[in-house]
Amino acid sequence: MVAAMASAQAEHDVAGGADFGFRRVDEHEKPGLVRDLFDRVAGRYDLMNDLMSGGVHRLWKREMVAWLAPRPGMAVLDVAGGTGDIARRVLSAMEGEGRVIVCDASERMVGAGRERTWNAGLLGGIDWVVGDAEALPLPARSVDACTIGFGIRNLTRIERALEEARRVLRPGGRFLCLEFSSRPPAGAERLYEAYSFSVIPWLGAAVTGQRDAYAYLVESIRRFPPPERLAAMMEDAGFGGVRLRPLSAGIATLHSGWRI
Ligand SMILES: C[S@@+](CC[C@H](N)C(=O)[O-])C[C@H]1O[C@@H](n2cnc3c(N)ncnc32)[C@H](O)[C@@H]1O
Numbered sequence: 562m563v564a565a566m567a568s569a570q571a572e573h574d575v576a577g578g579a580d581f582g583f584r585r586v587d588e589h590e591k592p593g594l595v596r597d598l599f600d601r602v603a604g605r606y607d608l609m610n611d612l613m614s615g616g617v618h619r620l621w622k623r624e625m626v627a628w629l630a631p632r633p634g635m636a637v638l639d640v641a642g643g644t645g646d647i648a649r650r651v652l653s654a655m656e657g658e659g660r661v662i663v664c665d666a667s668e669r670m671v672g673a674g675r676e677r678t679w680n681a682g683l684l685g686g687i688d689w690v691v692g693d694a695e696a697l698p699l700p701a702r703s704v705d706a707c708t709i710g711f712g713i714r715n716l717t718r719i720e721r722a723l724e725e726a727r728r729v730l731r732p733g734g735r736f737l738c739l740e741f742s743s744r745p746p747a748g749a750e751r752l753y754e755a756y757s758f759s760v761i762p763w764l765g766a767a768v769t770g771q772r773d774a775y776a777y778l779v780e781s782i783r784r785f786p787p788p789e790r791l792a793a794m795m796e797d798a799g800f801g802g803v804r805l806r807p808l809s810a811g812i813a814t815l816h817s818g819w820r821i
Pocket of ligand 1: 592595596599640641642643644645646647664665666667670692693694695709710711712715716717
């Protein structure tokens with residue numbers, strides 16, 4: 562009992578610690594752990610998204626791009642854009658006329674995205690950058706919109722990433738965030754828990770051989786702040802007109818805000 566308490570205390574005491582799923586790690590260690598995890602699953606990331614969500618992630622991304630309603634000629638940054646699923650949707654909503662930049666920390670996710678985009682015959686419209694959401698490699702006031710889908714909960718300092726998103730947006734520019742909600746859907750808690758903690762890691766192991774990566778995915782959802790808290794963080798970072806839109810009984814949430 563005492564040993565367990567001491568070990569819990571030791572975990573809590575990690576200097577400047579950060580959550581990595583249910584583990585507490587040094588905050589300097591977290592970005593490398595996250596990058597390594599996405600590097601490992603990059604080749605099968607898109608397939609796993611479809612299998613885990615039964616394709617529903619596509620509807621959520623469609624909803625996100627519909628709410629953004631990008632116009633031809635806009636410059637849009639997709640942070641933590643991974644294999645470019647959101648970027649390709651944005652480019653197609655702009656009828657191929659505009660500039661979309663994907664910025665992601667994982668070289669392999671970006672590599673898989675470039676290949677997928679090349680195969681879809683769209684490579685010209687998307688710029689790919691390996692970079693950190695917490696220190697975006699873009700000038701201030703350089704984009705009209707900034708999106709982040711299922712990326713924000715992987716970051717070490719969410720506040721810093723929100724400030725960065727605001728910095729690169731032009732005044733009047735829009736920020737949209739799509740993320741899972743930390744609370745299970747009301748009335749389906751037990752089913753959702755069983756699916757999350759048993760089926761997803763099992764599926765991850767079967768499809769990618771990386772059970773731990775998919776256990777992390779589920780744990781990181783639980784550790785993420787609730788939607789109202791993220792909305793408050795956006796306001797603290799200087800976004801105005803912040804609004805929320807729950808998706809699929811609140812399994813995921815869209816957050817929207819404007820650089821004012
Ligand atoms: C769950 S994936 C989401 C990918 C894509 N947005 C989508 O919806 O399919 C999370 C992505 O965040 C990226 N990521 C994690 N930490 C990051 C950081 N600090 N800066 C930029 N990207 C990061 C990962 O490499 C990964 O590609």
